[in-house]
Structure formats: C-alpha cells, structure tokens
Amino acid sequence: MTQELRIRELLTRLARLDAAESWSDDVNPAQRSVLDYLTQANRFSRSPSHVADYLGSTRGTVSQTLKSLSAKGYVTERRSSTDKRVVQYQIAEKGEALVAQPLRLIGGIEGLDGRQLTSLETTLRQTLRSILHQNGGKPFGLCRDCRHFQQNESKSFCQLLSEHLTPQETDLICHEQDPA
Amino acid sequence: MTQELRIRELLTRLARLDAAESWSDDVNPAQRSVLDYLTQANRFSRSPSHVADYLGSTRGTVSQTLKSLSAKGYVTERRSSTDKRVVQYQIAEKGEALVAQPLRLIGGIEGLDGRQLTSLETTLRQTLRSILHQNGGKPFGLCRDCRHFQQNESKSFCQLLSEHLTPQETDLICHEQDPA
C-alpha cells in the first residue's frame, strides 16, 4: 500500500463520512453539493451545464437535481433573456439556510492549527489543479483572479463578458475564469 | 467564506472528481469503495456490518452492494462456521485487478513532493480521527497498532479474538482495533 493510495483512501473516506452526514430531511448529498456550488458561483455560472462541469457530472443528471431542488423550494429558476436556451438558477433563502448548517467535517478541520490549515488548502488546491489539467477541465477560479478582470477606482469589470461587477461578485466563482 | 468551508469544498470536490472517474464498465463508485476496503481489511472485518460501519453507510445498502459485486464475480462470499449469522466476504482476483487500476487522483497526488505528502497524510488522518471521535465511530486502524496485538519472536497474536496472525495480516484493518 503506497502513500498515494493511503491518501486517496483518506480523502474519499472523509468525503464519504461528510456525505453520509450531509443528508438532511429532504436533501441528499448530491443536491447539497449543488447548493454549495450555487452559493459560490457568480450570475454567469449558474446554469445546469456549469454545475455539471464543476461537479464532474453530466447535464442530464444535474438537470434532474436542479428540478428537484426547485420543486422543494431550495432554488429558483429563470430563463435568460439574452439567450433563450439558458436557464439561470439562483439559491433561495431556504437553500442558504441549509448550506449554513455546520457539519462534522468542518468540526474536524477546525481542530487543525493555522499552519496546518494553510498547508492543507494549498496542497489540496495543487492536487485539484493537477487533476483538472489531466482532465482538460476548467479551473472554476474566482473572478478577481482572472485574466479578463479589470479594476478602475473601485469599479470592477469583466472584459470577456463586457459586464460591470459589484464588489461582492469579484469574490465568486466564474465558469469562464482563466487564471491571470 | 471561511477557510474551513473552502477546505471542505476542496475535499468533497476532489472526491467527487475521483468518484466520477472511478466508474469502470460495471462497477460504480460505491462498489469500488467496498472493493478498496476489502483489500485492506483482515478476515475478521469483512462482513456487511463492518463494511457499513467503515463507509458510514447502512447494513441494508451494503448488503445489496456486496450481493451485486458477488454476482459479477468481484468478490466471493462464505458463511462463517462459528457464527452462522455472519457472512465473510473475500475479494476475488477480478476485484483485485480492478482495484489496482490507476486513477487521476493518484496522479494528482503524485505531483506533490515528499514533505507535502507526509504533511497531507498526517493532517487528513488527524481530521478523520477527530470526526470519528465526534461520531463515536470505530477507528478501523491496523492490527499491529492495536491494544490487543501481541508479538513474540516473529509470531503475532490477537488477545481479543485469541487468534494467531500471519505476518501480512498484521498490516490490515481490523474492525475491533483499539489504538495502543
């Protein structure tokens, strides 16, 4: 048993325990992951395709998950006016309340000291980048770390989409993000 | 967004990408997790109950998963002679071959340097221990790290189960393990 295999085991086991716990009354782990993503993604990145790309899933599966969440009132959906094919999802209050609930994994992570936390985040992020590179996947990084991000006198702008950005939006995930 | 939440996201996202990839022709991620566990667990720890405890799942679910794996020839099952209620599963050659296949997550982890690897393993293990403690769960540690483990002149013995152990067995997971 190599160290790499042991680490994979640890990683998947932690995630599994977290998933087992993240069941709530009527939201399963996959649905919760979608809610987690929606709270972090900007308004250009909340369609079924983007969620599917982010989660390594398929449009079909995510479409069903979003429909189910919508039916239960955790998200709201709206057809885009500019491109009538796309549907923009938005987390509802009920969804935000659920995401805010604490989980044991968080509790476990909180037991680590500051140096360990920073080191852990760096290492995991590096691993993720490497996997995404192998997959040819998008990085889904933050708006403000993007090549197309522009800031003038506290006003932010996306050059790619030609859109103005509110201050909060610069800290959200964008599906078009291309690290600067 | 706190650092703890970001780390949870990273962890679950890595696991999800790994799961998405770990589909093979006819084995899904949950089934693969069971196979992974069976390759690491000793002969006292391979019943549906133990697998369920380890994976944070339920006996019902695991029972079906094992039946399915058995039907496809990845594991073999045998009724215990001492306690006729228990079923002992055993990984088959076909199962071992599948588990040995490399995954992208492993590739990503391999990109880390030695210090990072060790630090990552330590930190994840510490987090896991903390979560299990909150859950009241069993640690599922290795035989040789157990309170009931005894070694005399290269002969190993489990005091709890009054069983002799082969050298290989001392490096396997035991459901009764109680850290020394």
Next chain:
DNA sequence: TTCAAATAATAGCGAGTCGAAACTATTGCA
C-alpha cells in the same frame, strides 16, 4: 434450561443518482 432480547443479514419501498442516448429549442456561422 428455556425463552426473550440482541445481533447479523436480507428484502422491499420510494426518491433520487448516474451515464448514456435520444430529443427539442435556440443560436451562430458560413
């Protein structure tokens, strides 16, 4: 010794995931 409680495994239910493939509606480009 006997009999009830505990334990191990399994079965059935309903909602939902998952990948894959088929299908509809739009958009964009040549």
Next chain:
DNA sequence: TGCAATAGTTTCGACTCGCTATTATTTGAA
C-alpha cells in the same frame, strides 16, 4: 438561408440510500 453546434430536458436501466420489516441465530438472564 440553412445546417451544425449548443443548452437544456427526458427517458432508460442499474444502482444507492435511508427506512422499515422480517428471518436466522446467538446470548444472557430468570
């Protein structure tokens, strides 16, 4: 204008998951 690409949905079959019985078997206490 027309046809390929794209976004989303739907359907299919196998399976997971929590839940609630149900059946063996074992254990422990009267």
